[in-house]
Amino acid sequence: MEDIKKAIVEFAESSKKTKFYFKDIEKAVQKVIPDAKMREIKKACTALINDGTLIYFSTGSSTMYGLKGRGMTEDPE
Amino acid sequence: MPFEPKEPQKEIKYSEMRIYTDEELNNYTEEELKNFKIKHDIPDLEELEKGPWPSFVSDAKQGALHRRKLADDRMLIDRDVIEDMLGQLQVSFDEGETHWKHGGIVGVFGYGGGVIGRYSDLPEKYPSIAHFHTIRVNQPASKFYNTDFLRTVCDMWEYRGSGLMNLHGSTGDMVLLGTTTEQLEPIFFELTHELGQDIGGSGSNLRTPSCCIGKARCEYALYDTQALCYELTQYYQDELHRPAFPYKFKFKFDGCPNGCVASIARSDMSFIGTWRDDIRIDQEAVKAYVAGEYVPNAGAHAGRDWGKFDIQKEVIDLCPSKCMAYEDGELKIDNKECVRCMHCINVMPRALKPGKDTGVSILLGAKAPILEGAQMATLIVPFMKAEPPYDNIKEFIEKVWEFWMEEGKNRERLGELMQRFGLPKFLEIIGVPPAPHMVKTPRENPYIFWKEEDVPGGWSRDIKDYRARHKR
Numbered sequence: 001m002e003d004i005k006k007a008i009v010e011f012a013e014s015s016k017k018t019k020f021y022f023k024d025i026e027k028a029v030q031k032v033i034p035d036a037k038m039r040e041i042k043k044a045c046t047a048l049i050n051d052g053t054l055i056y057f058s059t060g061s062s063t064m065y066g067l068k069g070r071g072m073t074e075d076p077e
Numbered sequence: 078m079p080f081e082p083k084e085p086q087k088e089i090k091y092s093e094m095r096i097y098t099d100e101e102l103n104n105y106t107e108e109e110l111k112n113f114k115i116k117h118d119i120p121d122l123e124e125l126e127k128g129p130w131p132s133f134v135s136d137a138k139q140g141a142l143h144r145r146k147l148a149d150d151r152m153l154i155d156r157d158v159i160e161d162m163l164g165q166l167q168v169s170f171d172e173g174e175t176h177w178k179h180g181g182i183v184g185v186f187g188y189g190g191g192v193i194g195r196y197s198d199l200p201e202k203y204p205s206i207a208h209f210h211t212i213r214v215n216q217p218a219s220k221f222y223n224t225d226f227l228r229t230v231c232d233m234w235e236y237r238g239s240g241l242m243n244l245h246g247s248t249g250d251m252v253l254l255g256t257t258t259e260q261l262e263p264i265f266f267e268l269t270h271e272l273g274q275d276i277g278g279s280g281s282n283l284r285t286p287s288c289c290i291g292k293a294r295c296e297y298a299l300y301d302t303q304a305l306c307y308e309l310t311q312y313y314q315d316e317l318h319r320p321a322f323p324y325k326f327k328f329k330f331d332g333c334p335n336g337c338v339a340s341i342a343r344s345d346m347s348f349i350g351t352w353r354d355d356i357r358i359d360q361e362a363v364k365a366y367v368a369g370e371y372v373p374n375a376g377a378h379a380g381r382d383w384g385k386f387d388i389q390k391e392v393i394d395l396c397p398s399k400c401m402a403y404e405d406g407e408l409k410i411d412n413k414e415c416v417r418c419m420h421c422i423n424v425m426p427r428a429l430k431p432g433k434d435t436g437v438s439i440l441l442g443a444k445a446p447i448l449e450g451a452q453m454a455t456l457i458v459p460f461m462k463a464e465p466p467y468d469n470i471k472e473f474i475e476k477v478w479e480f481w482m483e484e485g486k487n488r489e490r491l492g493e494l495m496q497r498f499g500l501p502k503f504l505e506i507i508g509v510p511p512a513p514h515m516v517k518t519p520r521e522n523p524y525i526f527w528k529e530e531d532v533p534g535g536w537s538r539d540i541k542d543y544r545a546r547h548k549r
Contacts, residue, residue: 058180
C-alpha cells in the first residue's frame, strides 16, 4: 500500500499535467509495480484523498485526481 | 418480505426540526405576487408563464418574493439568488449561449461526487450566483418520501441554499440547485447526520441507482425493484462515492417490460423484470372483456368513445410476434413466440397475468448522444433470478465492470466499448453464450460467427480431396 501511494505521488509530481484520470494513475503505478491491482490502487488513492495529499477535481462530467497545491485546486473563481 | 434497513433509521419529525414558522413560509399574498417584479427585466422568461402549463418561471418568482420578505438573518446565502438566476437566464436567451461554467468542486470532503460545482461567468452583473453549486441527494427507492422528511429538507435548503430544487433530475436524485461553497459542508452534515440522508453520485462514479414503484404499488412488478435498488446502492457505496470508473455508470430497475423508468434507454445496465413460463390466462375474464363487462386498459384512454371492445383488433392483431389467437371463445397464446411487449396484459389485466417463474433480463450499454448518437441497451442476459442476496447479479455486474475498467478508455461509456469490441468478443469476455434473444433485427446484424472449436468435428478439410470434386 505504501509503495503504491509513493508511486502515485511520484507520478503526480513528475507529470507535466496537473489533473489525472484514474486510468492514467493506474497505468503509471503498474509501470513501477507491475502486480499492483486496480482495487489496491483505488484504495491508495482514497487514502491519499483522505489525508489531503490528493484532491478530486471535476471537469463537470468526469472526475479526475490532482495533487493538492499543483495547478488549479481550489475554487476556480 | 418486510423492509429491513441496513442502517438504523431515524424518525424525522418536522415539528422538531423545522426552521421556519408557518407565517414565514406563507409570507406574501396573492395580490403581492401579482404585482411582483423581479429586479431584472425578463420579457422572454415571462412569455414562458403564458399558456396552460405550470411554469418554472412562476415558481421561481414565488421563491424570489418569499426571499425578499424574509428577515435578513433567516437565510445564509444572498437574498437575490433566484432573481439573479432568472436575470442571467434572460441574458442567455438574448445571446443564445450559456453563462454557466461548471467543474472544479466535486463533492464534500472524502466524496468524489454528489456536488456539481457551478459558477456564473457574469459574476459582476449577477453577484448572488457567482457560486451556484448543485447538490444531488440520493433519492429513496421509488422516490417514496414522507412529508416530514421533505419539509425538513425544504426548510434546510431555504436556509442554506436558494430554495430552488428539482424533483427529480434525470439521474433520479432530488437536485438542490444553487448554494455557495461555504455551505456545502454544513449541508452535507445536516443531510447525513440530522436527516440520515446520503448524497448521490456524479462524475466518473456509479450514479444513484433508480427504480420504478415496484411491488410497493404495482401488480406487474416481477421482482422487488426497491429491494434490489436498495441492496445495490448500499453494496456499491464505494463505487458511488469514490470515482475510479472510466466514466459514468448507471443502473436502473424496471419491474416489468412496461419500463416506467425507461431503464432500457437511460442506463448502462438496465434490469427489466420478466418471466420464463407461460402467461396466465383466466378464460372467464377474457370472455367478460369481450362481452364488455370489464373495461379494457383498466379504464385508461377513456376520454372518448372508442366503441365496443374488439379483442381481435385491439389485442390479437397488435401482438408484435402474432402469437395470439381468439377462437371459439378461447384465447390462445403461443408463449415461446412471446416477446414480452406487455400489450395484451395491459389491455386485459384482469384476464392475463405474467407467468410465475419471474426474474430479470439484463441489458447493457444505453447512452445519450455525446458520441455516436443515442443508443438503446442491448440484451445480454435473457433471464436471471433476482432474489436476495442477489449474489448472481453482483457477480455479473463485477464481471462487466472489470472488463470496462480494464479496457475502457477515459470517458468511454460501456455502450461505446461494446461497440468498439463488437458483441461476439464482448460476450466471450464476460462469458455469456450468444442467444437468439440478443438479435435486435433478424437478418440485419448476423454477428454470431462460429469458431472451429464450437463445431463438432471442426472444419479443416483436405484441400486435395476437395479439389478432386470441385474444379477451380
